Amino acid sequence: MSDSCGDKCETLEWLRERIHNKKHFTARFIGQIADASGMDAELIVKIFGGVLFVILAFSDHAHFFANSLLVLVPALLIFVFPAEKPTDDSLFIYFSLFGALTVMDRSLERIPCYYIFKLALFVLLYVPPYELHKRISELIQEQLKKQKSNENVSEMSRSQRTTPKTNQSTRTAIPPPPPPPPVQEQPKPVEQAPAPAPAPAPEPVPVPVPVEQPPPPPPVEQAPPPPPPAPVAEAPQAQPEPPAPADPEPKLPSSRSRSDLAGGSQRLKSGPNPMQSNSFYNLRSESDGFNSRAISPAGNLNDMLFRPTEKLVFNAPFDYDNLTYHMKITNNxxxxxxxxxxGNAVPRVMANPAFGILNVGEMRIVAVSVQKFAWNDIDYQKDRIAFDYVLLPDDNKEKTFQMSMFQQSDSKRRKNIKIEYNP
Structure with a gap:
């Protein structure tokens, strides 16, 4: 498709795909009618569209026909043709918007041709290049990230407020218990000492008096020193506990960042990254290779799904050895x-694993890492990575990736992922 064709051609190609490509249930249904009536498929669609326009614009039952059609199509995709079903995120956005508009149907149907606009709105959710559900999902994800960041900040502030209080409470709790036990235990022997003294008083009068009277003064002198100095000396030693949270930060391995998932590095291929040594993985310019947006929908029908779909955002600071973002790719x-x-910024921006083969329905996690760099010394505004992929024929049973798979295939496709930095 030529670049001058623009977004209109993408929309027209998307509509032709749903009419002629038997991969979609709409094309199969239209084909059955065309075989039975002998009419052209596009003529059948025009007749159906004209009848639907008249019903929605002039019929008293436009409310029933529009909402029935908007419920029937996603129900068929979910329960009858699950292979053609959109993602769960897009369905969630679809039904949320549908429910909100349907509640207001009776008040909005005063607008001329309201149900035609309503039907067109839900079609535009999936028609390229608009794909409104992607933009809505990105807005939702950004709001969720902001909420999570605010929650983390509030939790950190709470922890900082509570730690000094616990230290003060322990200081006041430690000194009071030690003084009572020695004071209460010492008077007991003092009371017991006079009891035996009267019995042997006639003969060993001099013996008990010097022996039993000196013991009370030493415990009285020993009692005060242990309680006060012991807690006072231990209290300042307990104060250095607050800097303990600073210790886990240097314990983080320098090759990973705070954004790494637990065990993420164990899922990746070991050994040197081939992107550093092989020029095959370098994008030399903006026009290098090919772009999937320039391929007609007939050759780019979401065969491969990407999460995130458009860009990766890395947050500062950028002085870690690796800032890593784990994205998911799925064979659809x-x-x-x-x-x-x-990538066009190798070796500063690399992916691991950099190549592979995905079986039907298989999902894989790819770690995209950014090496540490000086913010003012790098032209980072055009950083991107690209997933080049081909559909393998059914007779190809190779289990290991080979570059010849790209050279021998006519179904080369590309998905560009932009790299953004948040200082």
């Missing part, structure tokens, strides 16, 4: 897929 086609990750 009916064929095995061979892929390779390329």
């Amino acid at each position: 086609s009916h064929h095995r897929i061979a892929y390779a990750v390329k």
